[in-house]
Amino acid sequence: MTIVNVLTKGWLFRVFILLLWSFAVGFKFFSLENRQSSDEASAALLMIPCLLIFLTVGYRFMVLNQNIMAFITPNYYLKFKKSLAVIIFISLLPSFLLLPDFILLASALSWQLMLLAFCFFSFSRPWFWFVFSAFTFGSSFIFEGVSSDNLRFWLWQFPGYCLPIFVALTYMLLINLNKFKLSPLMKAKMLIYSGFTFSRSMTAYEKMPEESKTKWHQWLNKQNSNAYRNKLASKQQLNNRQLVEVAYSGSGGSGNINFVLVSIFTVTLCVVHYVFKLPEYILKPMFTGFLMMLAPGFVAITTLSQYLLISNKKEYLSRLRLMPSFKNDKDFNQSFLLVFFSKQIKTLLFTLINACVLINIIWPDKNFLISNIIILNVISFCFFSALVMFAWHTKKRVKTVTQVLMGISSFALYISLLISADQNYLLTDSSIFLGIAAGSFMLLLLSLVKWVYQAPSWQKVF
């Protein structure tokens, strides 16, 4: 088992990469467009498998790089660096084979090495996301003045001249990779994101000493858990619902502070729009879609965080259901469902209100988006809730599958929003979307029926 094998493990992943490469090859040789355009399109297509490789290998690389045993394993970093160099070479190889024009090849390689640096820094340095976000927004200003003729130069020629810089940067990263150490918090996050030890790493994250977390996380934790702490500390006897609600305390908890933060974001955006008038580009479909995605996205993320929190409170819930205040399993499940759905409905209503306010203020001419947001939020609410309910109910290990399904569905929702925003399309007119909404609703009903008629055994669920 070589390090290359460890970093690229998974046949599905490898086959998918091969398919994407084949697609790029096919595009180059069978495209009817002129030679230069098809070469550029192939170069652009080759970036997708590259990004996928760097993302997948990046997560795993961080786990391997942070391994405690790395320090006392002979020649660990030497072999590790060599293996990474091999993976980078393999990822770039199709570009060498497919792109005959030197400048185009150099540009493609530059873009791919840029992706590598992007993955590396985004995984190892949390501050990088702020820089990246600023750059993304800033780039819209930069490219505003670029005409379509110049665009070809900036995309497929200029980066080629910068290739030596990116090669040097990659080399520097490679030789210094053992110096990139993550904080325990980042390491736990990395394990969560990689999805390999979902429950264990989340538990590790929850149990991590407060002082080893960042100030921001400490503050957020305190805010999220305070309400539950106060409840437990109060002299008043807690009812069944409140007892279940205690299980929702924790780092990723959907505490009220999350709602406050989102509200602050909405208000800030509205104020900025009133005072400065948001520039034209932000009203373009891509940004509209992106901003609108925040609403169903918030529903999805809140559902996922609730799912993770509860999945890691199995001991608490198992003990809780044995308490005399719960008559039987059904009684316990009833309280559990009441808490879960009250939280879900609160999230749904909150996001809808925020989305309506945003649309009315920033895009008054795009009121059709409100109905689109409503339908997508309802789909998001029904589908994700049903998914989580099924996942809790089954005795099999489905956490990673649930996560992947949630990711794919979120992506599909984003694409639909993008298309609807671009074409001023009313989703309520689409029988497909109404069908999906009805299907999601039916799925939710089905999961509820499953819970009512066949109560899950909390000791065996997870």
Place this chain on the structure above:
Amino acid sequence: MTAIIKISKLHKSYKKQQVLTDLDWTINQGDIIGLLGINGAGKSTLISSILNISAIDGGSVTLFGESNQQLSPEVKARIGYVPQVNDEIPWLTVKELIAFKKQFYTIWQDEKVAELIERWQLDTSKKMSELSVGQGQRVLIILALAPNPDLIIFDEPAAALDPAGRRDFLKEIVNLATEENKTIIFSTHITSDLERVANKVAILHRGKICLFEDLDTVKENNPMSLEDTFLEITA
């Protein structure tokens, strides 16, 4: 006696909290040391400082005569370590992980690995993330013993093991020490475990090794049990 580990004036602090202060300690070949200390005394910190897993603030540590800051691959191959927390690659199966580790070492005892896997009834087709804490600990012990190291450091190895596993593990340590003259350090809270296998006891308290003696001497000089002696020192 050959000194395997030599620590001099070791300093280590976390933020404002001083964990290890001017710590001097020499460990000779063949020593089987039970490292005792209350929770938070710095046992794991001391071990990770010895192995250069966490950076030290001052002082020096040598392992087999080499500074721990720049250990050669040959010296690294002579060290086995079982950390307290299992952070081994979660997406690999036990079998894959063993194959992965094997590539780094010139000596690898396949028979020993197979014997321990069978004795501890480990399912090698399971992923590391699917193992219980105790099973994960057993895998780490196998990985540490497989390259036949001369120095083995266990950081609370028995904490996650069931009684049968613990007994078996302690038996393994005794075998290693008596038959192969290995140097072993193991941190623990369980004084009865220590009494069964160690020939020396070290107590870490307030950032220093405040007691380091032969276990027999400690027993001879103190009419109290080892546990009482430990409690008296750390009170």
